[in-house]
Amino acid sequence: xxxxxxxxxxxxxxxxxxxxxxxxxxxxxxxxxxxxxxxxxxxxxxxxxxxxxxxxxxxxxxxxxxxxxxxxxxxxxxxxxxxxxxxxxxxxxxxxxxxxxxxxxxxxxxxxxxxxxxxxxxxxxxxxxxxxxxxxxxxxxxxxxxxxxxxxxxxxxxxxxxxxxxxxxxxxxxxxxxxxxxxxxxxxxxxxxxxxxxxxxxxxxxxxxxxxxxxxxxxxxxxxxxxxxxxxxxxxxxxxxxxxxxxxxxxxxxxxxxxxxxxxxxxxxxxxxxxxxxxxxxxxxxxxxxxxxxxxxxxxxxxxxxxxxxxxxxxxxxxxxxxxxxxxxxxxxxxxxxxxxxxxxxxxxxxxxxxxxxxxxxxxxxxxxxxxxxxxxxxxxxxxxxxxxxxxxxxxxxxxxxxxxxxxxxxxxxxxxxxxxxxxxxxxxxxxxxxxxxxxxxxxxxxxxxxxxxxxxxxxxxxxxxxxxxxxxxxxxxxxxxxxxxxxxxxxxxxxxxxxxxxxxxxxxxxxxxxxxxxxxxxx
Numbered sequence: 001x002x003x004x005x006x007x008x009x010x011x012x013x014x015x016x017x018x019x020x021x022x023x024x025x026x027x028x029x030x031x032x033x034x035x036x037x038x039x040x041x042x043x044x045x046x047x048x049x050x051x052x053x054x055x056x057x058x059x060x061x062x063x064x065x066x067x068x069x070x071x072x073x074x075x076x077x078x079x080x081x082x083x084x085x086x087x088x089x090x091x092x093x094x095x096x097x098x099x100x101x102x103x104x105x106x107x108x109x110x111x112x113x114x115x116x117x118x119x120x121x122x123x124x125x126x127x128x129x130x131x132x133x134x135x136x137x138x139x140x141x142x143x144x145x146x147x148x149x150x151x152x153x154x155x156x157x158x159x160x161x162x163x164x165x166x167x168x169x170x171x172x173x174x175x176x177x178x179x180x181x182x183x184x185x186x187x188x189x190x191x192x193x194x195x196x197x198x199x200x201x202x203x204x205x206x207x208x209x210x211x212x213x214x215x216x217x218x219x220x221x222x223x224x225x226x227x228x229x230x231x232x233x234x235x236x237x238x239x240x241x242x243x244x245x246x247x248x249x250x251x252x253x254x255x256x257x258x259x260x261x262x263x264x265x266x267x268x269x270x271x272x273x274x275x276x277x278x279x280x281x282x283x284x285x286x287x288x289x290x291x292x293x294x295x296x297x298x299x300x301x302x303x304x305x306x307x308x309x310x311x312x313x314x315x316x317x318x319x320x321x322x323x324x325x326x327x328x329x330x331x332x333x334x335x336x337x338x339x340x341x342x343x344x345x346x347x348x349x350x351x352x353x354x355x356x357x358x359x360x361x362x363x364x365x366x367x368x369x370x371x372x373x374x375x376x377x378x379x380x381x382x383x384x385x386x387x388x389x390x391x392x393x394x395x396x397x398x399x400x401x402x403x404x405x406x407x408x409x410x411x412x413x414x415x416x417x418x419x420x421x422x423x424x425x426x427x428x429x430x431x432x433x434x435x436x437x438x439x440x441x442x443x444x445x446x447x448x449x450x451x452x453x454x455x456x457x458x459x460x461x462x463x464x465x466x467x468x469x470x471x472x473x474x475x476x477x478x479x480x481x482x483x484x485x486x487x488x489x490x491x492x493x494x495x496x497x498x499x500x501x502x503x504x505x506x507x508x509x510x511x512x513x514x515x516x517x518x519x520x521x522x523x524x
């Protein structure tokens with residue numbers, strides 16, 4: 001932390017400390033009195049790809065229904081086959097690739113006398129699905145039966161055996177730092193059901209109920225919570241200026257048009273379904289947290305109320321979208337500068353084909369609601385790519401997109417994580433997820449620090465003072481009380497005078513709060 005500007009303890013692979021310092025140089029006066037409103041910055045949605053390991057890939061119980069997909073014979077054009085060999089063997093010229101083809105019996109195989117499959121593992125026939133995960137150049141290559149080799153390039157592509165820490169550092173550690181510095185930030189995960197989204201965001205089932213053990217298995221959400229509290233504690237010990245922090249959490253379930261508060265026993269948000277999203281956005285579902293253990297306890301409490309079900313694609317499938325909102329309010333007592341920022345962490349429900357998941361009855365309804373929400377999300381992304389002036393962005397087509405409107409096109413830094421399976425059986429869903437990631441990476445928006453200027457602080461204080469005075473008027477009342485007074489001059493203790501007097505009561509706490517607000521208002 002330099003002059004109150006937060007820097008993360010670790011950096012993503014492609015970012016240097018020098019570039020980060022110059023990027024945040026203009027924030028060095030963020031806590032100074034009378035600072036200018038921060039300028040808007042152009043920012044692209046950052047996209048990371050995480051592929052599920054093949055030995056853990058989805059194996060539908062109706063595997064025979066999709067097994068014909070993995071038996072398709074795909075013969076690549078020569079230039080794509082050479083490109084695939086170059087990627088797989090890390091070579092740069094076609095001459096070496098042709099030599100490898102000769103060794104494997106792929107160069108004029110009719111002339112190869114030893115063309116049996118055991119000694120000739122690389123035949124002309126290539127299986128589809130993921131062919132190469134190139135984490136050095138952040139590319140992943142799929143092989144499609146009709147389109148051939150399909151490359152996808154993102155900001156970060158992680159190996160299928162990457163750790164939870166590597167995933168967090170690549171996708172979220174910078175967002176958490178921006179969140180502490182006053183920016184709104186969002187991390188969302190997208191992909192097919194069973195592709196590892198909940199594992200990425202929360203961790204395995206063994207690490208989710210208590211969030212106290214196996215911290216190496218923690219997902220992005222508990223790691224982000226730990227980093228936020230670590231930064232707050234570090235600031236208290238090392239900053240010369242005194243900064244007050246107030247952190248709140250909301251844990252929301254979006255099931256079609258129903259929005260529930262998981263921290264209050266899955267009770268509906270708001271007085272009506274129509275106003276439920278506004279009830280979340282105006283921060284009426286927040287719970288104040290003081291310690292990391294308390295915050296992790298809220299995550300564990302929400303975990304108990306989440307909806308899970310077993311399908312043919314996933315033994316433990318979440319049946320809704322889940323959003324965790326952290327809101328951080330910071331106030332410098334010396335300069336009266338205030339910041340309010342929000343961090344949204346979204347574990348989106350997985351897209352699924354009913355033919356594969358075999359969902360029926362209630363689970364089919366849940367799957368349809370999830371797919372409709374994801375369809376609305378895709379439509380918003382497509383509209384944003386066409387440009388605001390040329391296309392209406394249909395945020396109001398679903399509850400999910402209403403809650404994510406700021407994350408997609410508003411004042412928020414956003415990171416999207418694409419989870420996908422590698423096998424050919426699921427190439428259609430995996431390629432669709434990759435295309436969604438490509439569309440997200442093309443969205444450019446403007447972000448700025450959520451600074452409360454002096455006029456805004458005064459306005460908020462005046463509103464708080466007016467509200468406090470109104471509560472005093474509603475609750476304060478006159479009461480008649482008997483007062484017993486002993487005459488100390490008399491030698492007998494029986495000489496007691498009883499008299500009745502009027503006393504103001506019922507609003508003592510509001511009186512103290514009003515006094516504190518008036519002191520702050522006078523200090524401005």
